[in-house]
Amino acid sequence: MLCVVQLSLSSCGDDDLKKVAKLSKKVSLDTNRTLGVEIIYSDSAKVKAKGFAPVLDKITPASGAMFQEMPKGVKIQFLDDKLAITGSITSDYAIMKEAEKLTIFKRNVVVVNQSLTFNTEELTWDQNKQMFFSPKGIVTRPDGSFANAVNFSAPQDFSYYTAGSGYGETYIDEKLGE
Template structure:
Protein backbone atom coordinates (compact mmCIF):
# COMPACT_ATOMS: atom_id res chain seq x y z
CA UNK A 1 0.00 0.00 0.00
CA UNK A 2 1.31 3.41 -0.83
CA UNK A 3 1.53 6.46 1.47
CA UNK A 4 -1.28 8.35 -0.31
CA UNK A 5 -3.71 5.48 0.31
CA UNK A 6 -2.77 5.28 3.98
CA UNK A 7 -3.19 9.04 4.46
CA UNK A 8 -6.60 9.09 2.79
CA UNK A 9 -7.82 6.26 5.09
CA UNK A 10 -6.53 8.12 8.15
CA UNK A 11 -8.32 11.29 7.06
CA UNK A 12 -11.57 9.37 6.48
CA UNK A 13 -11.29 7.51 9.82
CA UNK A 14 -10.63 10.74 11.71
CA UNK A 15 -13.23 13.02 10.16
CA UNK A 16 -16.22 10.70 9.62
CA UNK A 17 -16.79 10.15 13.38
CA UNK A 18 -16.30 13.87 13.93
CA UNK A 19 -18.91 14.67 11.27
CA UNK A 20 -21.39 12.12 12.61
CA UNK A 21 -21.01 13.38 16.18
CA UNK A 22 -22.06 16.88 15.10
CA UNK A 23 -25.47 15.48 14.04
CA UNK A 24 -26.93 14.78 17.45
CA UNK A 25 -30.43 14.95 18.89
CA UNK A 26 -29.95 18.41 20.40
CA UNK A 27 -30.02 19.99 16.93
CA UNK A 28 -33.31 18.27 16.18
CA UNK A 29 -34.78 19.56 19.44
CA UNK A 30 -33.71 23.11 18.55
CA UNK A 31 -35.30 22.79 15.12
CA UNK A 32 -38.57 21.58 16.65
CA UNK A 33 -38.58 24.52 19.08
CA UNK A 34 -38.00 27.04 16.30
CA UNK A 35 -40.69 25.56 14.06
CA UNK A 36 -43.23 25.58 16.93
CA UNK A 37 -42.96 29.39 17.14
CA UNK A 38 -45.44 30.23 14.43
CA UNK A 39 -46.60 33.70 13.48
CA UNK A 40 -50.34 34.04 13.90
CA UNK A 41 -52.25 36.40 11.66
CA UNK A 42 -55.83 37.42 11.95
CA UNK A 43 -57.22 38.69 8.67
CA UNK A 44 -60.55 40.40 8.17
CA UNK A 45 -61.61 40.65 4.53
CA UNK A 46 -64.03 43.25 3.22
CA UNK A 47 -65.34 43.37 -0.34
CA UNK A 48 -66.12 46.45 -2.47
CA UNK A 49 -64.83 48.93 0.08
CA UNK A 50 -65.19 52.69 -0.31
CA UNK A 51 -63.24 54.92 2.07
CA UNK A 52 -63.86 58.66 2.36
CA UNK A 53 -61.03 60.96 3.51
CA UNK A 54 -62.25 64.29 4.86
CA UNK A 55 -60.89 67.27 6.73
CA UNK A 56 -63.25 69.58 8.65
CA UNK A 57 -66.27 67.91 6.99
CA UNK A 58 -64.85 68.58 3.48
CA UNK A 59 -64.27 65.48 1.36
CA UNK A 60 -60.67 65.47 0.13
CA UNK A 61 -60.57 62.00 -1.43
CA UNK A 62 -62.49 58.78 -1.93
CA UNK A 63 -60.84 55.40 -2.25
CA UNK A 64 -62.29 52.22 -3.69
CA UNK A 65 -60.82 48.73 -3.32
CA UNK A 66 -62.50 45.53 -4.57
CA UNK A 67 -60.86 43.67 -1.64
CA UNK A 68 -59.50 45.12 1.58
CA UNK A 69 -57.75 42.83 4.06
CA UNK A 70 -57.18 44.14 7.59
CA UNK A 71 -54.21 42.09 8.86
CA UNK A 72 -53.35 41.91 12.56
CA UNK A 73 -50.17 39.88 13.11
CA UNK A 74 -49.54 38.41 16.58
CA UNK A 75 -46.30 40.36 16.61
CA UNK A 76 -45.60 43.48 14.61
CA UNK A 77 -47.83 46.27 13.44
CA UNK A 78 -51.22 46.09 11.74
CA UNK A 79 -51.63 46.81 8.05
CA UNK A 80 -54.28 46.98 5.37
CA UNK A 81 -53.69 45.16 2.11
CA UNK A 82 -55.52 45.72 -1.16
CA UNK A 83 -54.50 42.68 -3.24
CA UNK A 84 -56.80 43.52 -6.18
CA UNK A 85 -55.77 47.16 -6.37
CA UNK A 86 -57.21 50.50 -5.45
CA UNK A 87 -58.48 53.69 -7.07
CA UNK A 88 -58.36 56.99 -5.19
CA UNK A 89 -60.15 60.08 -6.49
CA UNK A 90 -59.10 63.51 -5.16
CA UNK A 91 -61.38 66.54 -4.81
CA UNK A 92 -60.89 70.28 -4.34
CA UNK A 93 -63.01 72.22 -1.78
CA UNK A 94 -65.73 72.71 -4.43
CA UNK A 95 -65.88 68.90 -4.82
CA UNK A 96 -64.46 69.00 -8.34
CA UNK A 97 -62.25 66.01 -9.20
CA UNK A 98 -58.60 67.11 -9.28
CA UNK A 99 -56.95 63.76 -9.96
CA UNK A 100 -56.76 60.01 -9.42
CA UNK A 101 -54.31 57.30 -8.39
CA UNK A 102 -54.83 53.71 -9.49
CA UNK A 103 -52.69 50.63 -8.87
CA UNK A 104 -53.02 46.86 -9.09
CA UNK A 105 -51.89 46.42 -5.46
CA UNK A 106 -51.56 48.59 -2.35
CA UNK A 107 -50.60 48.20 1.29
CA UNK A 108 -51.15 50.70 4.09
CA UNK A 109 -48.90 50.39 7.11
CA UNK A 110 -50.79 52.01 9.98
CA UNK A 111 -47.96 52.51 12.47
CA UNK A 112 -45.63 54.08 9.91
CA UNK A 113 -48.50 56.04 8.30
CA UNK A 114 -47.27 54.97 4.87
CA UNK A 115 -49.21 53.67 1.88
CA UNK A 116 -47.33 51.86 -0.89
CA UNK A 117 -48.94 51.50 -4.32
CA UNK A 118 -47.44 48.82 -6.59
CA UNK A 119 -47.88 47.41 -10.09
CA UNK A 120 -49.20 49.64 -12.88
CA UNK A 121 -49.43 52.75 -10.74
CA UNK A 122 -50.95 55.70 -12.62
CA UNK A 123 -51.44 59.22 -11.24
CA UNK A 124 -53.65 61.41 -13.44
CA UNK A 125 -54.14 65.18 -13.10
CA UNK A 126 -55.10 67.82 -15.65
CA UNK A 127 -51.47 68.88 -16.07
CA UNK A 128 -49.71 65.49 -15.95
CA UNK A 129 -49.90 61.72 -15.99
CA UNK A 130 -47.33 59.83 -13.91
CA UNK A 131 -46.68 56.10 -14.54
CA UNK A 132 -44.55 53.96 -12.25
CA UNK A 133 -44.35 50.51 -10.69
CA UNK A 134 -44.11 51.80 -7.12
CA UNK A 135 -45.33 54.95 -5.40
CA UNK A 136 -45.17 55.62 -1.65
CA UNK A 137 -47.32 58.13 0.19
CA UNK A 138 -45.95 59.33 3.52
CA UNK A 139 -48.95 60.68 5.41
CA UNK A 140 -46.89 62.50 8.06
CA UNK A 141 -44.72 64.33 5.51
CA UNK A 142 -47.64 64.75 3.08
CA UNK A 143 -45.33 63.67 0.25
CA UNK A 144 -45.21 61.03 -2.50
CA UNK A 145 -42.00 59.19 -3.40
CA UNK A 146 -41.11 56.91 -6.30
CA UNK A 147 -37.79 55.33 -7.30
CA UNK A 148 -38.47 55.94 -11.01
CA UNK A 149 -41.23 56.70 -13.43
CA UNK A 150 -42.51 58.55 -16.49
CA UNK A 151 -44.25 61.94 -16.50
CA UNK A 152 -46.35 62.82 -19.54
CA UNK A 153 -47.72 66.34 -19.99
CA UNK A 154 -50.69 67.34 -22.17
CA UNK A 155 -48.35 69.12 -24.64
CA UNK A 156 -46.67 65.77 -25.44
CA UNK A 157 -43.64 66.23 -23.18
CA UNK A 158 -42.41 62.87 -21.87
CA UNK A 159 -39.92 62.70 -19.03
CA UNK A 160 -38.14 59.61 -17.65
CA UNK A 161 -36.37 60.09 -14.34
CA UNK A 162 -35.48 58.58 -10.99
CA UNK A 163 -36.15 59.56 -7.37
CA UNK A 164 -39.44 61.38 -7.90
CA UNK A 165 -40.99 63.37 -5.10
CA UNK A 166 -44.23 65.31 -5.13
CA UNK A 167 -46.39 67.03 -2.54
CA UNK A 168 -49.73 65.51 -1.61
CA UNK A 169 -51.61 67.38 -4.35
CA UNK A 170 -49.01 66.63 -7.07
CA UNK A 171 -48.84 70.38 -7.78
CA UNK A 172 -45.12 70.01 -8.54
CA UNK A 173 -42.71 67.17 -9.24
CA UNK A 174 -39.02 66.95 -8.33
CA UNK A 175 -36.69 64.30 -9.73
CA UNK A 176 -33.10 63.34 -10.56
CA UNK A 177 -31.39 62.30 -13.80
CA UNK A 178 -34.25 63.21 -16.10
CA UNK A 179 -34.32 62.58 -19.83
CA UNK A 180 -37.08 62.85 -22.36
CA UNK A 181 -38.76 64.74 -25.18
CA UNK A 182 -40.40 68.13 -25.13
CA UNK A 183 -42.18 70.25 -27.69
CA UNK A 184 -41.69 73.99 -28.12
CA UNK A 185 -44.36 76.22 -29.65
CA UNK A 186 -43.57 79.12 -31.91
CA UNK A 187 -41.12 79.98 -34.66
CA UNK A 188 -37.59 79.09 -33.67
CA UNK A 189 -35.86 80.03 -36.90
CA UNK A 190 -37.14 83.57 -37.27
Protein backbone atom coordinates in the same frame (compact mmCIF):
# COMPACT_ATOMS: atom_id res chain seq x y z
CA MET B 1 -36.59 6.53 -7.35
CA LEU B 2 -37.69 5.26 -3.94
CA CYS B 3 -34.16 5.61 -2.56
CA VAL B 4 -34.05 9.32 -3.43
CA VAL B 5 -37.27 10.00 -1.56
CA GLN B 6 -36.07 8.16 1.51
CA LEU B 7 -32.77 10.07 1.52
CA SER B 8 -34.46 13.47 1.31
CA LEU B 9 -36.88 12.61 4.11
CA SER B 10 -34.17 11.31 6.35
CA SER B 11 -32.33 14.65 6.15
CA CYS B 12 -35.09 16.33 8.22
CA GLY B 13 -34.15 16.00 11.87
CA ASP B 14 -36.12 16.68 15.02
CA ASP B 15 -34.34 20.03 15.46
CA ASP B 16 -35.67 21.28 12.09
CA LEU B 17 -39.22 20.34 13.04
CA LYS B 18 -38.91 22.21 16.35
CA LYS B 19 -37.73 25.35 14.49
CA VAL B 20 -40.71 25.17 12.14
CA ALA B 21 -43.10 24.88 15.09
CA LYS B 22 -41.54 27.96 16.74
CA LEU B 23 -41.75 29.98 13.50
CA SER B 24 -45.40 29.10 12.95
CA LYS B 25 -46.30 30.49 16.38
CA LYS B 26 -44.57 33.84 15.65
CA VAL B 27 -46.49 34.39 12.39
CA SER B 28 -49.93 34.39 14.03
CA LEU B 29 -52.17 37.01 12.40
CA ASP B 30 -55.73 38.19 12.81
CA THR B 31 -57.24 39.13 9.45
CA ASN B 32 -60.53 40.87 8.80
CA ARG B 33 -61.59 40.96 5.10
CA THR B 34 -64.08 43.43 3.66
CA LEU B 35 -65.30 43.36 0.06
CA GLY B 36 -66.25 46.41 -2.03
CA VAL B 37 -64.78 49.10 0.21
CA GLU B 38 -65.06 52.88 -0.18
CA ILE B 39 -62.47 54.87 1.80
CA ILE B 40 -62.87 58.61 2.38
CA TYR B 41 -59.88 60.82 3.26
CA SER B 42 -60.62 64.20 4.79
CA ASP B 43 -58.45 67.00 6.10
CA SER B 44 -59.81 69.81 8.30
CA ALA B 45 -63.35 68.43 7.83
CA LYS B 46 -63.08 68.66 4.02
CA VAL B 47 -63.23 65.56 1.85
CA LYS B 48 -60.01 65.45 -0.17
CA ALA B 49 -60.17 61.99 -1.74
CA LYS B 50 -62.27 58.86 -2.15
CA GLY B 51 -60.79 55.42 -2.55
CA PHE B 52 -62.33 52.21 -3.88
CA ALA B 53 -60.94 48.73 -3.27
CA PRO B 54 -62.56 45.42 -4.24
CA VAL B 55 -60.86 43.73 -1.24
CA LEU B 56 -59.53 45.30 1.97
CA ASP B 57 -57.76 43.13 4.53
CA LYS B 58 -57.19 44.60 7.99
CA ILE B 59 -54.29 42.65 9.44
CA THR B 60 -53.28 42.64 13.08
CA PRO B 61 -50.02 40.75 13.64
CA ALA B 62 -49.43 39.01 16.98
CA SER B 63 -46.72 41.61 17.56
CA GLY B 64 -46.29 44.80 15.60
CA ALA B 65 -48.49 47.48 14.14
CA MET B 66 -51.78 46.87 12.35
CA PHE B 67 -51.91 47.48 8.59
CA GLN B 68 -54.45 47.39 5.80
CA GLU B 69 -53.77 45.59 2.55
CA MET B 70 -55.59 45.91 -0.78
CA PRO B 71 -54.43 42.80 -2.65
CA LYS B 72 -56.79 43.32 -5.62
CA GLY B 73 -55.81 46.95 -6.16
CA VAL B 74 -57.22 50.36 -5.42
CA LYS B 75 -58.45 53.48 -7.20
CA ILE B 76 -58.30 56.83 -5.46
CA GLN B 77 -59.99 59.96 -6.81
CA PHE B 78 -58.79 63.37 -5.65
CA LEU B 79 -61.53 65.94 -5.07
CA ASP B 80 -61.62 69.74 -4.98
CA ASP B 81 -63.71 71.85 -2.59
CA LYS B 82 -66.79 71.34 -4.81
CA LEU B 83 -66.17 67.55 -4.77
CA ALA B 84 -65.27 67.52 -8.47
CA ILE B 85 -62.64 64.92 -9.44
CA THR B 86 -59.26 66.58 -10.07
CA GLY B 87 -57.12 63.47 -10.48
CA SER B 88 -56.67 59.80 -9.61
CA ILE B 89 -54.27 57.06 -8.58
CA THR B 90 -54.76 53.43 -9.54
CA SER B 91 -52.61 50.43 -8.68
CA ASP B 92 -52.85 46.64 -8.66
CA TYR B 93 -51.86 46.45 -4.97
CA ALA B 94 -51.63 48.81 -1.98
CA ILE B 95 -50.78 48.63 1.70
CA MET B 96 -51.56 51.23 4.37
CA LYS B 97 -49.18 51.18 7.33
CA GLU B 98 -51.19 53.01 9.98
CA ALA B 99 -48.47 53.47 12.62
CA GLU B 100 -46.04 54.93 10.07
CA LYS B 101 -48.80 56.85 8.24
CA LEU B 102 -47.56 55.49 4.90
CA THR B 103 -49.50 54.12 1.96
CA ILE B 104 -47.50 52.18 -0.61
CA PHE B 105 -48.96 51.57 -4.08
CA LYS B 106 -47.37 48.80 -6.16
CA ARG B 107 -47.63 47.28 -9.64
CA ASN B 108 -49.01 49.27 -12.55
CA VAL B 109 -49.33 52.51 -10.59
CA VAL B 110 -50.84 55.35 -12.63
CA VAL B 111 -51.40 58.91 -11.40
CA VAL B 112 -53.49 61.20 -13.61
CA ASN B 113 -54.39 64.87 -13.25
CA GLN B 114 -54.77 67.86 -15.59
CA SER B 115 -51.04 68.58 -15.78
CA LEU B 116 -49.43 65.11 -15.88
CA THR B 117 -49.68 61.36 -16.02
CA PHE B 118 -47.15 59.47 -13.90
CA ASN B 119 -46.51 55.73 -14.46
CA THR B 120 -44.43 53.72 -12.00
CA GLU B 121 -44.21 50.35 -10.27
CA GLU B 122 -44.07 51.82 -6.76
CA LEU B 123 -45.37 55.04 -5.22
CA THR B 124 -45.39 55.93 -1.52
CA TRP B 125 -47.63 58.52 0.11
CA ASP B 126 -46.25 59.93 3.36
CA GLN B 127 -49.24 61.34 5.23
CA ASN B 128 -47.04 63.22 7.73
CA LYS B 129 -45.16 65.07 4.97
CA GLN B 130 -48.21 65.15 2.65
CA MET B 131 -45.87 64.09 -0.16
CA PHE B 132 -45.62 61.28 -2.73
CA PHE B 133 -42.30 59.55 -3.43
CA SER B 134 -41.18 57.04 -6.07
CA PRO B 135 -37.77 55.60 -6.90
CA LYS B 136 -38.45 56.01 -10.63
CA GLY B 137 -41.20 56.45 -13.19
CA ILE B 138 -42.30 58.19 -16.37
CA VAL B 139 -43.98 61.60 -16.32
CA THR B 140 -46.03 62.47 -19.41
CA ARG B 141 -47.49 65.93 -20.00
CA PRO B 142 -50.66 66.67 -22.00
CA ASP B 143 -48.53 68.05 -24.89
CA GLY B 144 -46.82 64.65 -25.29
CA SER B 145 -43.53 65.60 -23.66
CA PHE B 146 -42.18 63.07 -21.19
CA ALA B 147 -39.44 62.55 -18.63
CA ASN B 148 -37.99 59.40 -17.12
CA ALA B 149 -37.81 60.58 -13.52
CA VAL B 150 -35.54 59.10 -10.85
CA ASN B 151 -36.19 59.89 -7.16
CA PHE B 152 -39.57 61.41 -7.99
CA SER B 153 -41.43 63.45 -5.37
CA ALA B 154 -44.60 65.55 -5.50
CA PRO B 155 -46.97 67.21 -3.04
CA GLN B 156 -50.25 65.41 -2.45
CA ASP B 157 -52.04 67.53 -5.09
CA PHE B 158 -49.36 66.76 -7.74
CA SER B 159 -49.26 70.50 -8.60
CA TYR B 160 -45.55 70.08 -9.39
CA TYR B 161 -42.89 67.41 -9.13
CA THR B 162 -39.16 67.13 -8.60
CA ALA B 163 -36.77 64.41 -9.72
CA GLY B 164 -33.14 63.79 -8.86
CA SER B 165 -32.11 62.82 -12.38
CA GLY B 166 -33.58 61.48 -15.57
CA TYR B 167 -34.03 62.23 -19.23
CA GLY B 168 -36.89 63.00 -21.55
CA GLU B 169 -38.27 64.87 -24.51
CA THR B 170 -40.13 68.17 -24.51
CA TYR B 171 -41.86 70.35 -27.09
CA ILE B 172 -41.46 74.11 -27.37
CA ASP B 173 -44.22 76.23 -28.82
CA GLU B 174 -42.76 78.15 -31.80
CA LYS B 175 -45.16 81.04 -31.16
CA LEU B 176 -43.39 81.81 -27.88
CA GLY B 177 -40.37 83.20 -29.76
CA GLU B 178 -42.40 85.73 -31.77
